[in-house]
Every structure is written in structure tokens, then in C-alpha cells.
Amino acid sequence: MTTLSWIFFGMLLLTVFLLGAQALRLAGRARAQQRSIGELSEALKRSQEYAEQQKSKLAQRSDMDVAKDEFISTVSHELRTPLTSIRGALGLLSAGLLGNVDAKAQNLLRIASSNTERLIRLINDILDLERMESGRAPLKLRRCSILDLAREAIDSMTPMADGAGVALELTCSAPRDSIYFDADPDRILQVLTNLLSNAIKFSPEDSKVFVQIESDTNSVALKVVDRGRGIPADKLDAVFDRFQQVESGDASKKGGTGLGLAICRSIIQQHGGAIWAQANQSGPGATLWMQLSRSARASDTNLPSLVAGPGERGEGLILVCDDDAGIREVVAEQLRQHGYEIMEAGSGEEVIAIARAQAARARDHSGLPISALLLDLYMPGLSGWETLQRLKETPATASIPVVVLSVIPATERTLLAGEAQGWVQKPFNENLLLAELGRVLRAKAGPGQILLVEQDQSQAKVIMGSFEQAGIRMDHAATLQQAVDRCLLGAPDLIILDLTLPDGDGFSLVDWLRRQPALHSLPLVVYSSREVSEAEMQKLRLGPTQFFTKAKVRPSEVEELVLGMVSRLRNGTPVAAA
Amino acid sequence: MRHILIIDDEDDIREVAALSLEATAGWEIVTANSGAAGILAAANPTRRPHAILMDVMMPGMDGPTTFRQMQLNPEIAGIPVLLLTAKVQGVDQRRFADLGVAGVLFKPFDPLTLAAQISAALGWKD
Numbered sequence: 001m002t003t004l005s006w007i008f009f010g011m012l013l014l015t016v017f018l019l020g021a022q023a024l025r026l027a028g029r030a031r032a033q034q035r036s037i038g039e040l041s042e043a044l045k046r047s048q049e050y051a052e053q054q055k056s057k058l059a060q061r062s063d064m065d066v067a068k069d070e071f072i073s074t075v076s077h078e079l080r081t082p083l084t085s086i087r088g089a090l091g092l093l094s095a096g097l098l099g100n101v102d103a104k105a106q107n108l109l110r111i112a113s114s115n116t117e118r119l120i121r122l123i124n125d126i127l128d129l130e131r132m133e134s135g136r137a138p139l140k141l142r143r144c145s146i147l148d149l150a151r152e153a154i155d156s157m158t159p160m161a162d163g164a165g166v167a168l169e170l171t172c173s174a175p176r177d178s179i180y181f182d183a184d185p186d187r188i189l190q191v192l193t194n195l196l197s198n199a200i201k202f203s204p205e206d207s208k209v210f211v212q213i214e215s216d217t218n219s220v221a222l223k224v225v226d227r228g229r230g231i232p233a234d235k236l237d238a239v240f241d242r243f244q245q246v247e248s249g250d251a252s253k254k255g256g257t258g259l260g261l262a263i264c265r266s267i268i269q270q271h272g273g274a275i276w277a278q279a280n281q282s283g284p285g286a287t288l289w290m291q292l293s294r295s296a297r298a299s300d301t302n303l304p305s306l307v308a309g310p311g312e313r314g315e316g317l318i319l320v321c322d323d324d325a326g327i328r329e330v331v332a333e334q335l336r337q338h339g340y341e342i343m344e345a346g347s348g349e350e351v352i353a354i355a356r357a358q359a360a361r362a363r364d365h366s367g368l369p370i371s372a373l374l375l376d377l378y379m380p381g382l383s384g385w386e387t388l389q390r391l392k393e394t395p396a397t398a399s400i401p402v403v404v405l406s407v408i409p410a411t412e413r414t415l416l417a418g419e420a421q422g423w424v425q426k427p428f429n430e431n432l433l434l435a436e437l438g439r440v441l442r443a444k445a446g447p448g449q450i451l452l453v454e455q456d457q458s459q460a461k462v463i464m465g466s467f468e469q470a471g472i473r474m475d476h477a478a479t480l481q482q483a484v485d486r487c488l489l490g491a492p493d494l495i496i497l498d499l500t501l502p503d504g505d506g507f508s509l510v511d512w513l514r515r516q517p518a519l520h521s522l523p524l525v526v527y528s529s530r531e532v533s534e535a536e537m538q539k540l541r542l543g544p545t546q547f548f549t550k551a552k553v554r555p556s557e558v559e560e561l562v563l564g565m566v567s568r569l570r571n572g573t574p575v576a577a578a
Numbered sequence: 579m580r581h582i583l584i585i586d587d588e589d590d591i592r593e594v595a596a597l598s599l600e601a602t603a604g605w606e607i608v609t610a611n612s613g614a615a616g617i618l619a620a621a622n623p624t625r626r627p628h629a630i631l632m633d634v635m636m637p638g639m640d641g642p643t644t645f646r647q648m649q650l651n652p653e654i655a656g657i658p659v660l661l662l663t664a665k666v667q668g669v670d671q672r673r674f675a676d677l678g679v680a681g682v683l684f685k686p687f688d689p690l691t692l693a694a695q696i697s698a699a700l701g702w703k704d
């Protein structure tokens with residue numbers, strides 16, 4: 001059965017590689033067709049032809065992207081379906097749930113079972129890597145604490161460490177206010193657990209794995225130090241390549257997929273950071289480093305405590321009021337997942353008590369102020385309307401932004417004009433709730449500024465239209481020169497960049513921005529009609545950088561991401577000052 | 579005794595999942611090989627399932643469509659449905675959550691913990 005599985009896997013790899021090779025060939029041909037500097041009279045005609053050819057190439061490429069997406073999606077389904085039966089059958093047999101099996105057969109079942117698990121991990125890792133490198137897994141950036149993430153990773157890896165007789169030890173030499181940075185916490189957690197899992201696998205029994213956090217004003221760094229057999233000097237870089245192992249047979253002995261560190265590297269690069277391996281200075285073993293840039297925020301010092309719960313990622317404290325505990329729970333869970341901290345109230349009376357108490361705590365810095373209140377209108381006792389009135393009567397609670405969460409349609413919001421800043425109709429959809437809450441919180445923070453660099457006027461209009469309602473000010477530059485001029489006037493909060501420009505390209509703009517001290521770490525969203533290669537991505541990174549292919553994402557997804565980036569980056573010290 | 583209805587077009591997966599739930603939790607299992615057959619089985623008043631475990635990708639009515647059909651029938655609309663999917667794309671998961679299903683489980687599932695995963699998703703303590 002393992003042979004069969006490997007054949008499935010081989011088919012997957014082969015086809016993925018064939019598609020990749022085809023993409024490379026196309027890219028190669030496109031480059032070869034670069035305009036040669038010939039006679040001027042020919043140049044105009046040629047450039048027109050070239051433009052036409054490129055257009056059709058791009059169309060082909062985006063068709064291929066769609067085909068590739070579908071292929072990956074189908075393959076993932078088609079491989080997992082037979083694996084489900086195999087894993088199920090082997091699992092039940094080897095657990096002895098259906099009767100006893102003799103020792104030899106038991107051993108064979110164990111081999112088949114553990115290799116099935118390995119094949120499943122491999123397929124998951126390959127698909128994960130593929131999704132990341134094709135830009136189909138955009139980062140969900142938010143303010144994170146490296147200390148919390150390290151603790152979370154250690155908690156989840158402790159059972160594995162215990163099993164291997166290895167102790168995990170965390171130290172943090174970073175000042176309390178410089179452990180916060182902008183990143184996708186789930187992805188960083190994936191990196192940390194991968195690094196820990198590697199360190200544990202290669203550690204001798206009764207040894208320790210050290211996790212050390214070092215950070216300063218501009219960066220957050222974390223290293224994982226093990227006392228294992230170490231990595232030879234000539235393999236220090238190669239360990240981050242796919243299917244690289246220090247000794248042959250490691251993958252099967254250690255149960256790895258050979259993709260863990262490649263995934264780590266991909267994630268860290270997507271964040272614009274660095275990851276590398278070092279031999280330990282004294283004694284055996286290896287040290288794996290990851291480093292991400294950070295910009296300080298005034299709000300970081302106000303965060304309540306060093307031991308922040310998983311929900312406390314700096315998005316703000318939301319008070320959720322509904323007399324239905326089920327609804328409170330659903331809303332609270334969704335908001336927590338997006339980095340908000342939640343307090344719950346079951347009645348209007350409770351809202352008033354909590355809001356007053358919390359305002360007092362915020363005054364003496366023993367608690368966070370309430371960033372917004374989500375309020376149901378129909379409640380027994382004090383209704384939502386009455387609750388609002390009472391809040392407005394007390395100066396300490398009068399300025400809390402309110403988002404109404406009600407079965408009453410938003411068209412009736414004039415009922416509460418001036419009293420509630422946002423409105424979400426029940427039954428609600430998670431995205432709408434988040435968008436409305438985000439809008440209200442951002443409105444409080446003042447308008448943002450985005451520079452859109454896009455040569456096509458009609459596309460620019462569409463993009464700008466989608467941001468208008470969000471209270472974001474958007475400047476538009478249609479040429480490289482306009483973009484440079486605009487940036488010299490003052491740094492925007494974020495740049496959205498199309499790569500094709502009439503008087504140059506996106507690469508030259510990024511190259512220029514990188515050389516400007518005030519602009520080199522601006523957040524950037526590259527929004528291009530064609531797929532951007534790994535090598536090109538390297539040339540396009542500024543601060544936190546995201547890549548989108550126009551045909552692949554809906555404008556609303558870009559909008560959601562950009563709004564999130566802006567609101568997070570604007571709250572504190574401007575990024576450009578870092 | 580819990581009754582579980584498993585709806586999946588793959589014969590092997592139905593069999594393995596049924597064996598797994600019977601052997602690890604002692605639940606009583608009814609299976610159906612399509613969305614339509616699943617709706618009929620769920621509506622059987624003598625053996626109303628306590629929960630439904632349903633594949634997403636099925637020929638004919640797929641899992642989400644079957645789920646929506648079930649919601650139109652007041653007799654079975656209250657039965658919690660867990661979708662079983664072989665895809666792990668985030669977008670899919672969000673789409674399923676919006677549907678209002680009780681949970682999403684992933685293939686390949688672990689036959690030894692499948693029952694525990696179902697219990698956890700449904701808040702069953704026994």
C-alpha cells in the first residue's frame with residue numbers, strides 16, 4: 001500500500017513540477033522578447049507588437065493560474081479520499097479494535113499505518129507550500145506579541161518534548177514594550193512549532209531546547225537552540241530547501257516530511273523577515289534564528305500585561321451585549337479570533353456597570369479602555385435605546401463608539417442617528433460584523449492615506465471606489481514620476497502598486513523607495529495582473545509586503561486586507577519613522 | 579444509545595467510518611450513499627439520527643446543497659450536521675461556517691478519535 005501511495009504522491013509531484021516548468025518556459029520566452037534597441041522607426045511598431053503579445057501571454061498565464069488552482073484543489077481531494085479509507089482501515093486494525101492480530105502482522109500494520117500518516121503530512125505540507133508560494137494564502141497581519149506566540153508554541157509542543165525526554169526553556173531578554181510586532185500570528189506560530197519540533201527530534205534524551213527572544217526598537221528576533229548533532233557548515237543554507245536532510249534516512253527515521261524548514265522560510269520571507277541556521281559556538285547542536293522587522297507603537301506600552309492571553313493582540317477591547325448568551329458566545333469567539341479582547345454583558349444594566357468600572361480602570365492604567373460596544377436593542381429590562389441614553393449621560397462612557405447588533409434592518413438606523421456609529425443586522429455574517437466594527441474603530445482613528453499606483457484609469461476608479469466608504473483617503477498616481485512626486489510630499493500609510501507603469505515599472509519604484517530613509521519600510525501591496533516569481537518578490541519587498549494577482553483575488557479581499565493593514569499601522573508611531 | 583447517519587458516496591469511507599464509530603463509541607450507525615438517500619434516512623421517524631456526518635463533495639446533491647434541503651424540512655432541520663471534507667482551503671471552511679452547520683471535520687480522519695471529534699463538536703459529554 002505504501003508503494004501505491006508513493007505512486008499517488010509521485011503523480012502529484014510530477015504534475016506540479018510539469019506545470020512549474022511550463023510557467024518557467026513561458027516566463028523565459030517573455031523575457032527573450034524584450035525590446036531590442038534598434039532603429040527608431042522600427043521601435044514604435046515593435047513596441048506595439050510587443051504589447052499585444054504580452055497581453056495575450058498574460059491572458060494565457062492567468063488561464064493557466066486558474067487551471068492550476070483547480071488542479072491543486074482536485075488533487076488534494078482525490079488524494080485524500082483514498083487515504084481516508086486506508087488510514088481508517090489500518091488504524092482500526094492496528095489498534096486491535098476488531099480482534100487480535102498476531103505480532104508479525106501487527107508490526108506490518110504499524111509500518112503501513114505510520115507511513116500513511118507520513119504521506120498525509122507530506123500532502124498537507126506540499127499543498128501548504130504551494131498555496132503560500134503562489135500567493136493564495138495572504139497574510140492576516142495584526143499586532144502580535146512574540147512572547148505570547150513563543151509560549152503558545154511551547155505549550156503545544158510540550159507533549160512531544162515530554163515523549164522525547166527533552167525540556168523546553170523560554171527566556172526573554174527583550175524590553176517589555178518591544179515584544180510587539182505586526183505579523184500573521186497563525187503563520188508565525190506554524191514557524192515556531194516547526195522549529196521546536198525539529199529541535200526536539202534531533203535532541204538527545206535528557207537535554208534542553210532553549211527558546212530565546214531578543215528584540216529591540218526595529219526588530220524582533222527569536223532563536224531555538226538545541227544540543228543535538230548539529231548541522232554541518234556546508235548544509236546550513238541547504239536545510240531550508242525542500243527535501244533536504246542532513247543524513248539520508250532522516251525523513252523516515254524522524255518522521256519529518258523534509259518540507260518543514262522550507263515552509264518556515266516561505267512564511268518568514270512573506271513577512272519580509274529572515275531565517276537562518278548557525279552552528280553552536282560552544283558545544284554540539286544548532287541554533288535556528290528568525291528575525292522580523294518591527295516598528296514601535298505608542299500603544300504597545302499601554303497593553304495590560306506581559307502575560308497576555310491569546311486574544312490580546314492589541315486590536316482593542318470590545319464589550320459585547322446581548323441577552324442571548326449563545327449570540328454573545330458566537331460574536332465573542334469570532335472577534336477573539338481576529339485579535340480583539342472581549343468582555344460580555346447580558347443586559348443593559350450590566351453594560352453600564354462594566355463601562356463605568358472599565359473607564360475607571362483605564363484611568364489608573366489597570367485595564368484597557370473599551371474600544372467599542374456591540375449592543376443588542378431588544379432586551380428585557382433596560383433596552384438598547386435606554387442603555388445608550390444612560391451611557392451618553394455619563395462623561396466617562398459617553399464617547400464609547402457603539403455598533404448596534406439588531407434584527408432591525410440598518411435602513412432604520414436614523415432612529416439612533418448620532419448615537420450609534422455602526423449597525424449590523426441579525427442574523428449577521430462574520431465578515432460584515434468585522435468590517436463594520438473595523439470601520440467604526442477606524443473612524444475614531446481618523447482617515448488613512450493610501451497611495452494607489454496604477455496606470456489604468458478605469459481600474460484605479462474601481463479600486464478607489466471600494467475604499468471610499470471606509471473613510472480612507474486615497475491618492476492616485478498613474479505614472480512612476482507621479483508616484484515619486486507624491487511620496488516626496490509625505491509618506492502615505494500604505495502603497496498599492498501595479499507593476500506595469502508607462503514610464504518604468506513597479507520594480508524601479510520599489511528600488512527608489514528602498515533608498516529613501518523615510519520610505520524604505522512602508523507597507524506595500526503589490527497588485528499585479530501577472531504572477532510574480534520568487535526572485536521578483538525579493539526585489540519588491542519594502543516593509544510588510546503582500547502580493548496579489550489580479551485575476552485570483554476579489555477586490556473585496558484586497559480591500560479587507562488593506563484596511564486591516566492601515567488601521568494597525570496608523571494607531572501608533574508612523575511606520576515611515578522606523 | 580446515539581444514532582448517527584453517515585452520508586458519503588464512497589462505499590469504503592462509509593464502511594470505515596461506521597466501523598470506527600461502532601467500535602470506539604458503540605454508536606448505532608445508519609449510512610446513505612447520496613444526499614437524497616440521506617434526507618430520506620434522516621426523515622425516518624422510527625430511527626431519527628442524533629447527528630449527521632456528511633461528505634461535502636458528492637455527485638448529484640453535494641453536502642451543502644443537501645444541508646440546505648434538510649433545513650427546509652422542519653422534521654429534520656434540527657438535527658446537527660457535521661460536514662466531512664477532504665479540502666482544507668480556508669475559504670471553504672468559512673463558506674461552511676456561514677451555512678450554519680454544526681461543524682466541519684477533515685479527511686483523512688483518525689478512526690480512533692473520530693467519535694471524540696464528533697462529540698466535541700456537538701458538545702456531547704457522554
